[in-house]
Amino acid sequence: MARNDRQRPATLRTIAQAAGVDVSTASRVLNGSPEDAQRAASHETAEEIRRWAARLDYRPNPHATSLRTQRSNLVGVLVPRLSDLVLATIYEGIEDAAARHGLTTFVMNSHDRPEQQRARTELALSRHVDGLVFGDAHTGAAFLDEIAERRVPFVLVSRHAGRHPSVTCDDRLGGRLVADHLLALGHRRVGVIAGEPFASTGADRTAGFVDRYREAGFPVPGSHVVHSGFDAAGGRAAAARLLRHDPRPTALFAVNDFAAIGALGVLRDQGLRPGRDVAVAGYNDTPLAAELPIPLTSVRSPMREMGARALDLLVELLAGGTAPAERLPPSLVVRASTDPATPSEDDRGLLTAGH
């Protein structure tokens, strides 16, 4: 009893023989353009071919096609880590769009480590991908320039770097929205949990926020801008540092919801009430933001859309077109962590402000 009796898939030859035509006719009918199909065979025989294809469960062998056409229809995607909800969501957008274009994507984690970015990229290249999407760009790193020089088509998503094509959220604007909101609530002494310095997301959100405060006449001192990991632990450490200032800030802006959650933890540990004693705002409007015991004010960024757009851009690039940088608009969602008056039971997340 052979266990390996998974039958070989039908090939064009199989179909052609069954339908009594030659291989090229079958090919034109099944895999060619609609017009090709029309010209290739009479309606009658075309139908016959299609019937056989269906019956024999024919599917073109993509490896043969790739070999022949020099296109793999494969796209490599690099993210810091897929277990980061933000990047998982962006990837869902990428994957959706890829499916629409008949492309297959595969993701890899780089953990934001340069040597892993290199290694994973080389791995993707060795799979002969048609192009790449990077969700883990580091500003100022030479790596992407090198890839670009090798004429490998790619698009950045979420973070931008250099003049490479990218799809991002308008993070400066997002930072400004938070600043506007906190200013309106009367906060003058604020701290920023700024994320990793190499990520444009954190840098831009911080810059937009700080700019607005400076314009308003309340410049944020450097001591009140603290870099951090993008996770709760990072947020916790940064918040602890910021709260050591005396007088302490009355509001904290974390460039990321998870960091904000860490900050909330620190407040609780110190017996401070988020939203009353210290306001806290996050970024990305992660589904959890609305669900927290004290719902979190956050900037909503169009994560799925960013992913989808990035892949669309890549497709244009692959078609020989050109890809501009795109910035998608954010919007502020006000909740109780900055504004205790905000109703929290029924209309979670429905109260949005923003442009």
Next chain:
Amino acid sequence: MARNDRQRPATLRTIAQAAGVDVSTASRVLNGSPEDAQRAASHETAEEIRRWAARLDYRPNPHATSLRTQRSNLVGVLVPRLSDLVLATIYEGIEDAAARHGLTTFVMNSHDRPEQQRARTELALSRHVDGLVFGDAHTGAAFLDEIAERRVPFVLVSRHAGRHPSVTCDDRLGGRLVADHLLALGHRRVGVIAGEPFASTGADRTAGFVDRYREAGFPVPGSHVVHSGFDAAGGRAAAARLLRHDPRPTALFAVNDFAAIGALGVLRDQGLRPGRDVAVAGYNDTPLAAELPIPLTSVRSPMREMGARALDLLVELLAGGTAPAERLPPSLVVRASTDPATPSEDDRGLLTAGH
């Protein structure tokens, strides 16, 4: 200026010509087994070939190899949704293991919808994957049986179904651990937020929990077991229903951390203090569990390991071997949401009890 000047990658022929040997020799040296390489050429020429390969940045074209060998080294992975932290983490484990085995994986979301499971699986099959990993198995669905009948190698992960090979957490045990804990704390009237009925995870966790309570002489009435989505919204709805009972349960077991977070929200909205008025326990020990304002008691399940093991099993299957079902052990992590005495600042998550 052609924009399409991405140069064609070097092929075996290129290398062979450069090194002054024939193609098959180059092939044996570069892509054959180490012994093959030894036999194929003198150490001298072998080195020469390797040097050229490195210089010309040669990488075997995987499409050609697949075509020739009838193996794609591709594995399709199906999950309900990748933006679910649990599945993203499992997938990271899968991807790690796949890389170790020289396999490429690609993930797709099925949203737990049967028609999408079918469609995505067919898509994977049309990519000529060597095998599949399903993270979205539905108990009692005929779908997997059909796939098995077609002799497509696959392994289930996280959820089991039928007698198909699977790698899961020992969810019954996990449920028992929670029951043990709540019983020890004196809870006699408890409610279960049971997850989706088609997922073995929720069903087993519930069963283990309920069994233990029955054994202890406090059977959980059916009215106190409520199905729910695996997200916060689902948990919120279920918790609201459970808390309508009079007298109300003194403890809630949610088969999933996100559902537990939803339950925490409901408690807050009703002015009840988690851990004091009503105990809440979750499952999976998501990184967030420890970070919540009131840290969440949860069952730690080895998510990455499950993913990695599942892929290892698939590899065995592909090698013609056999794959038993595996259940990995869970462990309970006690925190303030069930036991207010639990210290919460310093040693979050370090206090584990376990099987």
Next chain:
DNA sequence: TTGTAGGCGTTATCAG
């Protein structure tokens, strides 16, 4: 409208 032939890059087989 239909058919033929060659080649994409690799590997396996067979002959020297």
Next chain:
DNA sequence: CTGATAACGCCTACAA
């Protein structure tokens, strides 16, 4: 030990 040759499945230029 080395080298030629065929074939994996598909696509397409060219011929009939």
